[in-house]
Amino acid sequence: MTRSSSTARERILTAANKLFYAEGIRAVSLDAIAAKAGITKKTVYYHFKSKDDLIEAYLVSRDQPNLDLFRSWFEEADGGLPDKVQAIFRNLAAAARHPKWKGCGFLRTAAELADMPGHPAMKVGAAHKKKFEAWMAAEFDASGVERFQDLARHVVLLLDGAFSTMLVHRDAAYAEAAGTAAKTLVAVAVGTMNQRA
Amino acid sequence: MTRSSSTARERILTAANKLFYAEGIRAVSLDAIAAKAGITKKTVYYHFKSKDDLIEAYLVSRDQPNLDLFRSWFEEADGGLPDKVQAIFRNLAAAARHPKWKGCGFLRTAAELADMPGHPAMKVGAAHKKKFEAWMAAEFDASGVERFQDLARHVVLLLDGAFSTMLVHRDAAYAEAAGTAAKTLVAVAVGTMNQRA
DNA sequence: TGAAGTATATTCACTGGTGAGTATACTTGT
């Protein structure tokens, strides 16, 4: 594996990331990706066996970075558990205000490939979302929340709801609202309910 | 407007509905829609000025029926406000168990057209979601809920979260979980909180 | 050490097929 080989692969993946995220999976051709990467389409086919394969690699490449981002938002927040959960949504709202923000790449890919439930990219997307849910559950468990799994799922639902509604309305206020709902649910679960939510 | 004309238009719309919903917007060609409708593509172009126009008409045709369905799920449910809200989610979970279920057509279209925020279909989708939210808010207001608009938004977030997560995981349990979260939030807002959620 | 062989990486030019959209002509009811 020479250095120039891995560089080309990375350039393809970088181009695929930008284009797939910005314009959608089926809207982007491998010609466009090759052009953006500054190579030929045949080279793309040398490194990836098909477009489907590249779609999968695109999501794989986003898995850990996305998870790390959520984790950092949570960990760097001040306050108790409800506040730290709310911080995830506040940061998401901020991210969504950037003009290039186009929702969650995993969710959008799932929406496009809804007719191919067995597609490898769908499995990567599902696994990614499960990891987020498992991480949330672990945090709640560590904080002694009784029904930590139920609570984690509720947070996940609000988060993906925020992604979806913000894509439809282009309004970050939905993520803020999801944050207050999540905060309320966490507070109820923790047993420190107060109506300030 | 002769009868045969409106019949052809309806057949096109029916075909577009099925194909766009089943396979996605960009994945379906007007050739495929014309074939399914049993007419030629030129006839499609006689009734709709472009594919974008047909996409818009597709969503317009789903607007009222979808709203009516949610409304009926809510109205036909027994129990108090929290239970009636939960009933929406229970019914959604049931619908999602059908093999041909592919999520929310509005959300999936928004995901596909995320790079075209000004697309007419996006406006139809946004208006549809706003109508749902407004209806929920009106119901909560009528029941004397104090922060009825916040609560409606929270329910919307959970509903769209349920749509999204079920598309990713193909698991109706997410809608059930969203239902219990919604029930909890409604119960908190109504002030009749009990921890059985 | 250096020539011959092999694996890796890349290009150009192409194919078979499909996409949105159209020019033109036919049909049918009034």
Added chain:
DNA sequence: ACAAGTATACTCACCAGTGAATATACTTCA
């Protein structure tokens, strides 16, 4: 006869994927 509606047959652009050839670098053994 004429206007609305439909069909045939087409254009031009694009798309996923490929064939053949080439360049580069890494062995291997005389």
